[in-house]
Amino acid sequence: MGKNAINKVFTSMKRMFVYQPSDQPAPFVLRETKDDKKDFTQELPPLALTSVQQFETMLRYAKRLEIFIEKAIEVLRNGQFGDKAEELKIEYAALVKQQGAISAILLSYNSSEGVEPAISTSLEENQKVIEDIYNLPLNKDVVIRKLTIPGQPAVKAMLVFTDGLADKKIVNMTVLQPLMMMRNAREELYSADLVSIIIEEYLPSGQASRVSRFQEVQQGINTGDAVLFFDGIGEAVTVETKGFEHRGVDRPATEQSIRGSQNAFSEVLRVNTALIRSMLHSSDLVTEMIPIGKRGHSNCAVMYLQSVANRELVAEVRRRIKGINTDLIIDSGVLEHFITDSPKSPFPQSLSTERPDRVVVHLVEGRVALLVDGSPFAHVVPVSLFTLMHSADDFALNLYYTNFLRIVRWIGAFLSMFLPAFYLAISTFHQEAIPTELLLSITAARGQVPFPTIVEILLLEGAFELVREGGLRVPGVLGSTIGIVGALILGQAAVAAKIVSPIMVIVIAVTGLASYSIPDYRLASSLRLIRFIFVFLSMSMGLVGMACGFFVLTAILCSMKSFGMPYMAPIAPKTTPGGDVILRKTAYMQQRRPDELNTQDAIRQDDVSRSWTEKTPTGGDDS
């Protein structure tokens, strides 16, 4: 039956508005894995048991083992050592084979449940566990070296280390050689505490310690230590053999100073802690090591002065780090996301620095420093906004000049945040505030520009951000050159093409320059972002919008905390300043530590810290 006009109109309307499945095959989409689709709000079963098959395999093994044990008991009781014993032998071999298959499942289950496997007294068993943990022989990084220690009787041992992380020379000289060429081959090692004898008498290494769990074994192997297992002993010895290649102590790349120290952190945690210790010779300085990351174990060093730092602060830092439940922390910046009070705030809540001297200064003030394996940056907590405006060589320069620079930085911060928005507000809503001559000049310049001011700002800001980002990505010296040339050409061309007015180029250039005057890169980035918000507020309500935005921004900053310390301290809340907030006093006048840190010892130095001024000089005088 043919369709009438009404039917046709209805069908076409239906096609237009009602969803119809496409005739074409679906385009390729990289689909999510099953795990991605899981509802993570529900409590998950342990990782190893998510597969029912694995669970059944383990049950079957347990059942088979139970039957085998019953059979073995029966055979032993009845004394049937003939055919039955042969059967048991075959059954035992099959069970051993099956155990090999389920040990991987067991390991996975144990790790997901937090069950740490203990070191076995059987060397073979330990080798099997190590092979399972490190996927040997597929994984070529981990080396298992078997050896026999001469003695009465000889002790079978196994040395495990990671090729590349451990120095082979150190392994040979401090572990293998002393053990294999033992001076007293007739000694009865098993009669006494074997591990103690080995550690105390035969291993000429700075650090050797006994461990009893595989987690500690992994920690050692993963960080470059060698681990020594002994047959018949349920413990192992970790020997320090670290010797991997790393970058040496270099000059700071992002926090250069004219007169301050020229050392910067590197990627090796122990080098970094040593750099701090080399500057702060104090037995009071504590370095706690907290392992973080479930899969990639990294060490996080928590450093503080025991008699100065607030104990609650240290406990809170420790609690937060230990409470991280993630696969891997690759950088101290990532660690910050996990432990800060307001991780969604654009403002940095810790001081990130590559300079050991800055860390030392803050440790002495009572703060806590965090360093992560593989990251050349330390994080100092807690900090206020004012700390982030301090520079590395503030105390290395003259007092007045430093204070002048600090004022310049604050002006830079305000210009970076407000200048485009202010220009927009004044030129769009409050022209009466502009002096007549300047107003005429702006009007003349803007006369041939077809876009409103807001479009001009967004265009130039966009171009500036592109140049900045492009300059960073271009390798080597070319980057900065391309940045400067790009900015010059772009600005000149945009003005010549009458896309933007010359005054706008000046405004954006000054804003860009001002943002570079902020010492903390992350703070500068957050102010750059906020600048756009102010531009939109200004576009909406002029100076009224800006005033409201500024008020709200300040209130947000006042409500923020860095590890429990108010972010705007010592100004809001008002506390006793330590003499180094916006401006600084001379070093000898800073008697108190920052009050807001609530340190155990609030006094940094005596009221008269220059006691020599009160004593009579031994030399002659003017009289």
Place this chain on the structure above:
Amino acid sequence: MKTYHIGKLGTAEGIALVFGLTVPRLFLSALAEIVGAYGQILWLSMLIYTAIPLLALFMMIYVRKSVSGDIFTVCQQLVGKIGAWFIMVTYIGMFFANSALILRQFAEYTLITALPRVDFQLVIIWYAITAGILCYLGIEALCRTGYIMIPFLIIGIIVVFILVSPFYVVYNLAPWQGNGIMLAIQTGIRDVGFNLGLLSLAFLSSAFQNTKTVKAAAIYALGSVLTLRIVFLFSYIMVFGVNAGGEKAMPFFEMTRLVYLNSYIQHIESLFIVAWVIFGILAIAGSLYIGLYLIVVLLKLPALRPIVVLGVSIVALIAMLPPDIAYTIKVDKLLITFTAVGIYIFPGILFLMALVKRKRRKKTCTSS
């Protein structure tokens, strides 16, 4: 700890709170009107209507020290449940009305001085949202922000006083009796409502470190507010005189308009928009927060934040009700008179009841 826990406030925060709640009418036409009505002697009225609320606050502090608990529990123990409800609802009404009327007046002045082409409802919504965000962040953040900003704003105002000094005519301060000393005293006694915000210290006293902090905050805040008002008054009268000054709608704005140093520093009035916008928002948000806090205490709600949006909506809608600015000013004047109840009667009753209760307790102790 309840979720509406207000944080820890110190003297600085207390000063900022009171300053923010009491100063903003300096920028509004209320000042010009009373200058016109009472003349040069207005400083005496200011002195009186600053001193009386201070006494009321001290009475309230005595009450809070005598009876433990939040302000509703205190009222309930002293004047019974119905009396407590009546007192709380009246205070809530006063603070909400204060917030709404200041919001409307600042919105109107924004239209006149800065954004003549914008719809007034949009400005009201803008201010209301800003005040709402500040309330959401809490009184601690609000007071601390005020504490940071107020010194800069005061410096700005003082700069204006200095820059308009070429227009000062000292003879305008005469006759010093103005329209009569008695009239000034009467006005001072009647207009205590200008300083209703001072009682916020008594409502939030549990958040302060101790009674000493509250008293110090009150004295410093009212002292500096009084000084600013009197300096402003003298400066304003010296520039415009009583007659012309009484007719101005926006005293501070009119003063900033006179500033002229050279062709590059002139018409700075638009820059001072920032100053009075911040003062305005501080007052709107502060009043709104106190109103909301009293509601939370009255209804024993577990949290304040969820009702912020409701409070903001109510205040914004009330602010939109008056048909024009003249009517708003009239209502504002009535509110100032009405809020005298909150300064004289309620603290007075509560103080007397607390006194009686204390005497009774003493008697009981002695007899037992």
